[in-house]
Amino acid sequence: MIQTTECQIKNVSAHIIGNKYNGEELILSNKDLDISDPALNEILQQYFLGHFNSPAFYSFKITNEEGLDNPLFNLAKEIFNNKEISFHEYSKNIAKLLFENSEHPNIKAGELYVVLIRDVLVEDELTDAIGLFKSENKQPFLKAISEDNNIQLNYDHGVNIEKLDKGCLICNTNEAGGYKLAVIDKTNKGEEAKFWKEKFLQIKPCADNYHFTESFMKATKKFVTSKAMDDSFEIEKADKIDMLNSSVQYFRDNDEFNENEYASQVFKDEAVANSFQEFRREYQEQNNLPVVDEFEISEPAVKKQSRIMRSVLKLDKNFHVYIHGDKRLIEKGYDEEKGKSFYKIYFDEEK
Secondary structure, eight states: OOOOOOOOOEEEEEEEOTTTTTTOOEOOOSSOOOOOHHHHHHHHHHHHHHOSSOOOOEEEOOOTTTTTHHHHHHHHHHHOOSSSSSHHHHHHHHHHHHHTTSTTTTTOOOOEEEEEEEEEEEEEEEEEEEEEEEEEEEEEEEEEEEEEEEEEEEEEOOOOOOOOEEEEESSSSSSTTOOEEEEEEEEEOSGGGGGIIIIOOOOEESSSSSHHHHHHHHHHHHHHTTTHHHHHHHOOOHHHHHHHHHHHHHHHHEEEEEEEHHHHHHOSSSSHHHHHHHHHHHHHHHHHHOOOSSEEEHHHHHHHHHSSSOOOOEEEETTEEEEEEEGGGGGEEEEETEEEEEEOOOSOOOO
16 A cells, blocks of 8 residues: 655656657756646646555566666666765666667657655555656647636647556665565557566566455456367356356455365366366466465455456347356257257346
8 A cells, every 4th residue: 555645746857758669769858847836746746646546566576697687676776775866867867768668669759757756655664756657648628818808718738637647656665675666557558568567667566465366366367268268168158257256256255365265166166176276376477476375365456356357248249148146047048940049047127
């Protein structure tokens, strides 16, 4: 949990990051921004920090091998520990690093804001943080100007402070483990999205209850919808949806997670449960998470992942059947006369 209500923004530097692949420029500003205006400072607080309500935490990928250190981790470490070089000079090096990693043709150019923040509360620890925020999307807005009882309407394009495209808070905690980070990436579709988390930040999920919960729910969705499951087991689509619903229900009903109990309740068939457990171990290893069998269930992770556990049965282009409850109330059959499959649905009340 991050609390920013009492924090102070001390320095803000802004640079324009073009797309290196497309031949666009990196434009470095000569000095940091003047944020002495209280109204401007309040707007910046809302734009930079108002989006980190219930974040998942990550940490930098770091290594002791020579020449393979994470460059952004090293820059953050120098900012936290070295007061001799100005913050603005460090911000230029961060901007250069982001520019070097903007090599996909679909990466949008935009402004990078590098921010030094004091008194951020991170899980009951008061610390400093470095904020990195990239604005990629501009929106049109209207401005009415009153002069001599007349209204003049102007327009321009700018940043919507309610929408943060990409953001990162690097908290001065757990330096030995790679610092703790909170990350936002709202434009995360396609291969080009990997540049923010994987190439520029180079982060990995923290081994905590949030990511344990998230990984099990994601692994369940991937397993149930995988071709490997179709090849190994003859399971109807309605039964697969029932598995996803059972998974969500388990996480909502329990405070503690037990893998054997979970596999038994969700998949019921022992062979399917064993296949999932093997699939899940491979999934966690691929995502750099330790293989754990028990943990405390994270409510924010359940709330977020429940959205992807879609319980929709799609029938040709005519019907979408949403299955939320007892799968026993839906039966599948085949009408030989019409040559079509059908579902029979039982219910008590029509609304």
